[in-house]
Amino acid sequence: MKPITVITSVFNGEYFLRDTIESVLSQTFNDFTFLLLDDGSTDKSASIIQSFNDPRIVYVYQKHNFIRTLNKGLELTQGKYIALLDHDDIMMPY
DSSP: OOSEEEEEEESSOTTTHHHHHHHHHTOSOOOEEEEEEEESOOSSHHHHHHTOOOTTEEEEEEOSOHHHHHHHHHHHOOSSEEEEOOTTOOOOOO
C-alpha cells in the first residue's frame, strides 16, 4: 500500500490534463498512487490519461456525477494521506 493517494477528478480537461499529470509524475517523492477519475468526459481526456504508461496511475471512468465520482475515489483510496488536485492544477516540485 502506498502512503499517499493523489486524487484528480477530470471532466473535459483535455487542455490542461497532460500538464497536470506530468506535474504529479515528476515529483521527487514517488511512493504514491495517482487516481485519475474520469467524470464522464466527452473530450480527449480518456485518451490523454491512457497515453501515460506509469504503474502509479489508476484510471477509473464514472458517469458524469461529480459527487459520486469523488466518493468513488475516496472508496478506492488506500493510503494514509490523500491529496486532491484539480485537473487544471499543477503540482509544484517537491
